[in-house]
Amino acid sequence: MNPAGNEKIDQRFNAIYKEAEKRRNEFRDAPVPKIHIGMATCGIASGALETKKAFEEALDEYNIEARIHTVGCLGHCYAEPVVVIDHPDSGFPPIFYHEVNAGKAKMLTKLFLKEGDPRFEHVYGAMEENDLIPWVMEFARFNREKRVVMEKCGYIDPEDIYDYIAAGGYSTLVKALKLSPDEIIKEVQNSGLRGRGGAGFPTGRKWELAKNTGEQEKIVICNADEGDPGAYMDRTILESNPHQVIEGMAICAYAVGAKKAIIYVRAEYPLAVTIVTKAIRQARELGLLGESVLGSSFDLEIDVFRGSGAFVCGEETALIRSIEGYRGMPRHRPPYPVQKGLWNKPTVINNVKTLASVPPILDHGADWYREIGTQNTPGTAIFSVVGNVVHAGLVEIPMGVSLRTLIFDICGGIPNNKKFKAVQIGGPSGGCLNEDFLDTPIDFDSLTEAGAMMGSGGMVVMDEDTCMVEVSRYFLDFTQNESCGKCTFCRIGTYHLLKILERLTRGEGEDGDIELLETLSKDIKAGSLCGLGKTAPNPVLTSIKYFREEYEAHIYEKRCPALMCRPMIAFYFDLDLCARGCDACATACPVEAVFTTSNRKKGVDQELCVKCGECMVVCPPEYDAVRKVSPPHLVPHIEKPPEKKKED
Amino acid sequence: MNDELTPEEKEALKDVASKLGSFEKQRGNLIPILQMVQEKLSYLPTQAIKVVSEHLEIFESEVYGVATFYNQFRFHPPGKHPIKVCLGTACHVRGGGIILENFERKLGIHYGQTTPDREFSIEKVACVGCCALAPVAIIDETVHGHMAPSKVEGLLMRIEIEKEMEERARIKDESCG
Numbered sequence: 169m170n171p172a173g174n175e176k177i178d179q180r181f182n183a184i185y186k187e188a189e190k191r192r193n194e195f196r197d198a199p200v201p202k203i204h205i206g207m208a209t210c211g212i213a214s215g216a217l218e219t220k221k222a223f224e225e226a227l228d229e230y231n232i233e234a235r236i237h238t239v240g241c242l243g244h245c246y247a248e249p250v251v252v253i254d255h256p257d258s259g260f261p262p263i264f265y266h267e268v269n270a271g272k273a274k275m276l277t278k279l280f281l282k283e284g285d286p287r288f289e290h291v292y293g294a295m296e297e298n299d300l301i302p303w304v305m306e307f308a309r310f311n312r313e314k315r316v317v318m319e320k321c322g323y324i325d326p327e328d329i330y331d332y333i334a335a336g337g338y339s340t341l342v343k344a345l346k347l348s349p350d351e352i353i354k355e356v357q358n359s360g361l362r363g364r365g366g367a368g369f370p371t372g373r374k375w376e377l378a379k380n381t382g383e384q385e386k387i388v389i390c391n392a393d394e395g396d397p398g399a400y401m402d403r404t405i406l407e408s409n410p411h412q413v414i415e416g417m418a419i420c421a422y423a424v425g426a427k428k429a430i431i432y433v434r435a436e437y438p439l440a441v442t443i444v445t446k447a448i449r450q451a452r453e454l455g456l457l458g459e460s461v462l463g464s465s466f467d468l469e470i471d472v473f474r475g476s477g478a479f480v481c482g483e484e485t486a487l488i489r490s491i492e493g494y495r496g497m498p499r500h501r502p503p504y505p506v507q508k509g510l511w512n513k514p515t516v517i518n519n520v521k522t523l524a525s526v527p528p529i530l531d532h533g534a535d536w537y538r539e540i541g542t543q544n545t546p547g548t549a550i551f552s553v554v555g556n557v558v559h560a561g562l563v564e565i566p567m568g569v570s571l572r573t574l575i576f577d578i579c580g581g582i583p584n585n586k587k588f589k590a591v592q593i594g595g596p597s598g599g600c601l602n603e604d605f606l607d608t609p610i611d612f613d614s615l616t617e618a619g620a621m622m623g624s625g626g627m628v629v630m631d632e633d634t635c636m637v638e639v640s641r642y643f644l645d646f647t648q649n650e651s652c653g654k655c656t657f658c659r660i661g662t663y664h665l666l667k668i669l670e671r672l673t674r675g676e677g678e679d680g681d682i683e684l685l686e687t688l689s690k691d692i693k694a695g696s697l698c699g700l701g702k703t704a705p706n707p708v709l710t711s712i713k714y715f716r717e718e719y720e721a722h723i724y725e726k727r728c729p730a731l732m733c734r735p736m737i738a739f740y741f742d743l744d745l746c747a748r749g750c751d752a753c754a755t756a757c758p759v760e761a762v763f764t765t766s767n768r769k770k771g772v773d774q775e776l777c778v779k780c781g782e783c784m785v786v787c788p789p790e791y792d793a794v795r796k797v798s799p800p801h802l803v804p805h806i807e808k809p810p811e812k813k814k815e816d
Numbered sequence: 817m818n819d820e821l822t823p824e825e826k827e828a829l830k831d832v833a834s835k836l837g838s839f840e841k842q843r844g845n846l847i848p849i850l851q852m853v854q855e856k857l858s859y860l861p862t863q864a865i866k867v868v869s870e871h872l873e874i875f876e877s878e879v880y881g882v883a884t885f886y887n888q889f890r891f892h893p894p895g896k897h898p899i900k901v902c903l904g905t906a907c908h909v910r911g912g913g914i915i916l917e918n919f920e921r922k923l924g925i926h927y928g929q930t931t932p933d934r935e936f937s938i939e940k941v942a943c944v945g946c947c948a949l950a951p952v953a954i955i956d957e958t959v960h961g962h963m964a965p966s967k968v969e970g971l972l973m974r975i976e977i978e979k980e981m982e983e984r985a986r987i988k989d990e991s992c993g
Contacts, residue, residue: 213946213959245948397942398905435851435888436941476847476886493846495885554906554947561948592905628905642908646942652885758918758965778921780914782965 174346176463181342184454185333192334201234201255201281206248206322208241208407209439210400214248215269222270226277234281240408242322243562244309245554250322251276252295258284262295264304309559312578314540314566316548317524321408326443329450332411338456340527344419345464349379352423356526358534360546365391365482365519366594366623367699368545368612371526374516377506378424381514386426389510389517390417392433392440393487395479396595397646399626401550401562402520406433406440409524410447416523418457418468419530424516427467432487435474445472479596479650482624483698484509484517486652497652498698521550521625541567545611553579555628556586565610572606575629586631589730590715594623596643596650597703599710600636619710621703635732636715637722640707641669647704657695661688662704669708673733675799677723682712731796734779738800741770741783745793753783753794763808771806821861825893828856829864836871846872850883859890887942895930895937897975900954904943912951916940918968919953936972 195202203223207216220236227234242250247266253276254262263286265276272290279285286301293304304310315321324331332338344352357372378386390413394402406413417429431448433441448470451457459467473491480486481496488510490496509515525547529537538546545567551574554560558580565574571591575581582588590600599620601608608614612622630639644666653659665688668681689705696702712719721727728736741753746769753770754762761776762783770793772783784794797803821829832853839845849872853864860883869876883889901907901916916938920926923936930937946952949961955971 209944210946210948213944213949213952214961245946248946248948395942397903397908398947400943400947436944474848474851476851476888478886490847490886491844493843493882495882552947554950555909560906595905626905628909630909634909639909642905756966758921758969778917780918780965781911785964786966 173464177342177345180455180462181338184456185339188330188333191330195235195237198235199257201232201253201257202237203234204237204239204252204254204323206241206250207238208404209437210241210245210404211248211250212439214267216249218270219249219251219268219273222273223277226274227281230278230282232277232281238325238327239323240321240326241404241562243318243404243564244559245561246559247292247561253280253286254295255281255284255286258286260286260294261298261301263301264292264295265290266292308577309580312569312573313564314548315564316528316537316540317405317412317521317550318408318562318564319528320412321405324409326408326410327446329411329447329454329456332409336531337411337527338415340531341415341418341456342462344422344530345462345466349423349425352419352530353379355530355534356423359529359537360534360544361522361525361529361537362545362547362612363519364521364525364549364625366597366621368622371518371522374506374518375420375424377504378426378514378516381507383514385428385513386424387510387513387515388417388421388424388426388429389487389491389515390429390431390520390523391482391484391487391517392431392437392520393475393482394434394437394520394624395477395482395650396597396624396626398554398595398628399552399624401552401625403434403437403440404562405520405524406431406437406444410444411451412524412527413444413520414447414451414457414470416518416526417470418461419526420516420518420523421468422466424514426516427469429468429470430473430491430510431470432473432475432481432491435476441472441474448472478652479646480652480698480700483700486698487517488515495652497654498700500697542609542611544613549610549622549625551625551627553627553629555592556582556631556634557629558583567611568609570607570609571601574610574627575606579629582629582631584631586633588629589632589634590630590636590639590711592620592628592630592639592707593626594621594703594706595626596647597621597699597706598623598626599706600630600639600714601710602714604714619706619713621706623703633730633732635673635728635730636711636718637669637672637728638730638732640711641666641673643707644669644704647700651700651704655696655698655701657692658697658701658704661692661695662701664688665692665705665708672719672722673728673735675722675726675733675736677719677726679723681723682716682719686712726799728798731798733798736800737779737796737798738774738803739772739777739779739781739783740795740797740803740806741772742793742795743769743806745791746770747788747791747793750788750791752786752788756782756786758782765806766809771808772803773808774800774803821863825857825861829861829867832856832864833867836867839871841872843872843874846874846879846882847886850879850889854889859893861891861893892928892930892937893934894939896935897956898937898939898954900939900941900944901927902942902944902950902952902954903940904947904950906947906950907943907952910950912963914965915951915953915963915968918965919972922968922972 251265251268294301297303361371362368486496486498505515550564648662748768761773787794869879927938951963
């Protein structure tokens with residue numbers, strides 16, 4: 169790029185940045201309180217819309233002037249809806265409130281905004297260091313994280329491009345446009361960035377391959393087809409900071425020489441689709457996309473394609489087929505998509521997190537990025553830690569942190585005094601690891617070695633009440649449903665795996681089933697074309713490897729040690745504990761299986777019981793009389809009194 | 817697949833047919849078109865598939881083949897109150913399957929079906945993205961977290977009561993007016 173051109177780019181961008189700065193300063197310096205509300209899907213699901221409405225109504229009612237700032241998601245799902253109130257006149261720093269429902273919103277408006285009392289019993293922490301209120305960065309859930317990709321998530325309004333620009337956004341694109349494509353690719357290669365979609369292919373290498381193909385027309389695709397049930401970081405990033413992804417895509421397109429880019433988002437993420445579409449429009453209006461970006465010779469159009477929900481479309485060749493309008497079935501590689509991809513054009517497909525990592529890398533330099541994480545896998549990993557864990561949500565940590573730190577220190581461990589049993593990493597393609605692996609550092613290679621997989625970054629923590637056979641059955645049910653049907657081994661093999669596992673969970677296991685599962689799994693791995701089939705048996709193989717005794721208990725003793733497989737358990741009431749006259753369980757039972765005995769205690773009609781466990785949940789803790797046993801024939805017999813006539 | 821279209825659906829189908837003109841006759845447009853049709857009709861009736869296949873000049877079987885491959889497309893009309901039960905990993909571990917079973921038992925239908933009066937339909941979905949609230953069910957557009965079997969009954973009862981109250985208000989209005 170010539171120096172005159174560079175000057176023109178700077179001029180164009182400076183004008184935009186000035187406008188953004190003006191808007192930010194105006195908002196920041198306005199002498200009124202600011203209310204920041206997290207409004208991504210998870211916040212909305214927990215009631216953020218009602219919270220926002222309650223704030224608006226209360227502000228009206230008490231006649232207070234304040235600004236409401238809708239932001240994305242901080243990743244603290246356990247605390248949703250999250251509200252940060254910045255009320256400078258009160259003398260307090262900005263305060264983080266958790267689980268703010270409509271009632272709390274009204275109360276805070278009256279007591280804090282009007283009367284200046286922050287209600288310490290509802291405060292979670294302060295957003296700045298101060299003498300009075302604990303700073304959130306003193307909590308492990310905050311300070312053990314290292315935010316690169318999600319740095320701005322939850323602080324900026326995803327629907328306002330100026331908010332992103334004022335926070336330093338798009339300045340890296342300006343920087344990139346002044347570099348040559350080779351310089352950018354070299355920097356990305358030096359940073360050691362590896363694709364965050366699961367396989368961990370070096371990103372810079374992929375870009376180089378695409379750049380060096382002789383073809384004129386090239387395409388960049390951002391893969392946001394997050395199909396793993398239990399992983400939702402791609403959605404959160406698109407909903408909380410879409411411009412960082414767009415900026416990363418633009419840099420990638422410039423580096424490889426593409427003029428067309430597509431974001432492939434699942435249609436099941438309606439909010440993400442809306443926000444990304446809006447973000448692209450805003451960027452185009454400011455000249456950051458479209459013809460001659462910022463007055464340079466680089467053109468870029470980004471379209472949104474809504475994926476219709478097929479797990480296999482996360483695989484790149486299947487994703488391409490799906491955009492072309494066919495059934496999303498993977499094909500043989502080579503030729504790789506970087507050689508022959510969408511409409512036979514060279515196509516670079518990168519995950520949302522990969523592309524969102526690019527702006528910070530170019531901004532701070534490859535050496536800065538290399539210092540985060542491990543030697544082989546620099547950078548950060550984002551996990552959605554869910555299941556039986558106290559502080560569930562999204563966590564971005566440097567690669568190489570141990571599972572123990574992640575689960576126990578950052579996420580607060582297992583709730584209800586239960587014991588840790590296993591952690592499932594990588595969704596349906598990943599595996600279950602037991603406590604022996606808690607000190608394993610997390611990166612691509614160590615997880616693959618342990619038999620699991622980084623995959624999408626979904627992490628489900630399981631406590632002692634989770635049956636590993638049942639969990640394997642669940643994942644196989646999922647992959648069997650999602651198998652595209654192309655390879656016989658995957659299509660029929662996963663069906664039989666599922667049937668065997670279903671038999672085990674029903675208590676109909678036979679001698680030799682474990683061996684059968686193992687050989688079948690190995691065959692499926694060997695005989696499948698794409699990642700779905702190659703990894704589908706992972707949950708079975710790892711759970712057999714680390715929890716073999718559970719499989720054996722299911723087969724030989726017809727017993728479910730975790731008391732989870734419903735055909736193998738039975739409920740009963742401990743008559744010594746059951747209280748006379750309490751009817752909690754009988755009222756809650758959805759099938760009227762609970763009856764009252766002749767001495768006014770309770771019994772379970774095993775014929776009617778559907779084993780939902782509701783009686784156990786509602787039984788008052790002071791009695792705690794409901795018991796589960798496995799195998800079901802151990803249940804003590806409790807006499808059911810003859811039915812009375814209703815007319816009596 | 818289903819039989820007759822309701823008058824409103826016929827109207828919507830006409831609307832769909834007129835909108836097809838804005839899509840170029842390219843294979844790549846098949847999925848966006850099907851998505852558009854489902855937004856208008858809330859499912860893909862046989863008649864709509866025929867219209868799409870004629871527009872793109874590909875076989876009906878081909879259109880049907882693509883549509884059935886993806887989870888998004890429905891071939892039955894959804895109920896007035898669609899119920900979606902999340903069966904993502906976190907919901908499953910916390911008993912999402914039991915919630916689904918309860919809905920099925922209460923309404924007497926299986927997932928993927930609609931009650932004969934077209935009031936309710938049940939679907940299972942993989943992860944709606946609020947795993948911290950597991951188990952989760954969505955009725956109409958509202959997300960209900962921390963579901964329990966007794967909550968299922970309560971939610972359905974509430975819809976019944978609301979319906980009854982509306983009915984009474986309508987009768988009252990009519991008799992007054």
